[in-house]
Amino acid sequence: MNTTLFADIFEIYTGLFDKLVVDLTLFFSWFPYWAPVLLGYLFWHQWMHYVQARYMSNIKWVMLEIKLPKETNKSPLAMEVALNALYQTSAGTWYDKIWKGKVKDWFSLEMVSIEGQIKFFIRTSWIYKNVIEAQLYAQYPDIEIYEVPDYARYVDYRGKYGDWEIIGAEYGLSKPDPYPIKTYVDYGLDKDPKEEFKIDPLTSVIEYLGSIGKGEQIWIQIIAQAASKRYHIKSGKKAGEIGDWKDEAKDIVKELTTKEEIKDGKKVNMSRVLEMTEGDRELVKAIERSTGKLGFDCGARALYLVKKEQFNPSNIKALGGLLRAFTTNNLNGFTLNYQTFGFDYPWQDYNNIRLNKKKIEIFDAYKYRSWFYAPQHKKPFVLTSEELATIYHFPGGVAQTPTFGRIPSRKSEAPVNLPI
Template structure:
């Protein structure tokens, strides 16, 4: 009877397909089970490895006078390009090791702006040394985690969160507008004449009041070359391969001729418009930088009586000044809200999304389950543009700057 019903709904062909699958199960089922067990084991040992690491939060306090360009932060990020830890199958599959990741955090607590770097404790001394090498006058100290006292409780607290990424319609090889485009790499420009794109973000962060918090988190790790996968199968190429393909397309380069074909002269480079040439130059400059896998979250949290919905558009627009019509931009997605009431019965989905993004933020997790999200690639230049220590050109009063200035003692002091 069951067989007759199946044939009635799916036909004789469907029955034949099911029969083939059942008869060959002895061959493919063990492989499927082995793969599932391997995935489960990898997830277990990886979580065990994560939870047995020590982590800490470092706060960077800015001096009154800081004249370094974002290039100093770019040099610091070069020291974080660390691909070790997962070199062998034993490291990855048995010990659960992964290459390290870091969290760069711009935080406003009731209008007071803070710069944080979250890291494994193992890298504390290295991070401090590299920051001091570029910014000798800053202060770095271990801070309490500001996220610990925050919980998803609708009775006392309101929150809104979202994720950010590059425009998914364009390859990551297209860079955003960077500090080089703003002229911050030029030492000849006076400090007062500089236009720092981070000033808009810092002014927004300092605009909130009592009972309000804004968190912006940039998770980063060294990007390693992905295995070549045919475009026809997954529509995906590695970052560098994708960039080279885009450059070839813009420059109208022909494919390499076959052995029996004669090589022809390509005039594509000479036919480029000014805009096309600028695109190629920007992508080639970006390719010369170190790439990082990145994920960005943003959250606005406030007591119910202090919640101000006008702060949400400010969070959404935090990265708008890095947008370029010809190149790329950073857009928000996966926000914790819905357009229509029938999309979320009794706010159950919204509450779940709030708890999920808050837990992911607290864990500083992005690349692995249970908080895995699709990452994108930013170069060290792009990263230094959206996260660097601002100079005197940014006069936001709520920046947590150090009053005193450090200086070395004279060498001729008597001992």
């Protein structure tokens, strides 16, 4: 009995071994055909990684701090106009991209609280410093702009071996890019209401930033560059081609306003405008208004940093709902894509090995303002200039946070009739 069983098992394994030999022989017989393709792909990937890293390492970055006057009565439309200067589409010629490693320019818009003191920053390549300053001064003549050291360099985060504790979150959109979030226009801020009647969604973020105490820091960054093409067009003459977010918007509007019917054995798109609900009409109107704006590829993340002995776990919930004021159910909103809050079950992460790795990664990504390129390449989402200005603008007197540092006096020109 045992001899027969052993013989059957031996026969099975012999058959498997013979099949493996045949498969490997076939595999290596095609080596001259597939190997150049594989090796070529690996070389191309490593080459582009190398030249882009070389190019980015030579960029001279500057950190601009914007100090606000006591009164800022401009609507977020002023910031929208200023942010249009960040729409830089050129990435150079094919020679610049392949040989020099040139990449599309990107910018980081940052709101930071250091022990409750709230600050606004813009990190940019030095070549755009004068452009950004000119645009901001044109819209906000009373602000002051200074070039300052990068605040991130003063935190030495070393994971579980250091003195700092960190909570991090990265955000994305809950629906496709063309669906707009709730913007300052929806809050009526484009009509310049009086300060006492303003409802600014950014005030909830400002209040949170001002609520922390000694030894605590909160960093928020929105990384932006001109939107790229990555959408596969589904309908029309360009079907199958690669388009941008506006092409995706056209497909969505078409799906909302038409329906397929069979006529004479053929599929025909028929209008369903008369059947659309009021919600559908508002949705189409919002998407079409959005496509009239400039679009930016964006990434958003926030960090809460504190010395380990002062760690406050309530900030886990606070970071999770940080951007909820810009969310609406019928349009679009923000959702958590990545977080360092922890895992649900202990067996998912033995001794916090995975969690500590995630914390180091999100800290490094913030410090290097990385989203579109190495060290962390993540899929961006699209925000229009209107949406970007809603999330990042200078709030007026409606933001009464005591720790919100402002310039104490208003600047004005001297009277023209002064004696000389």
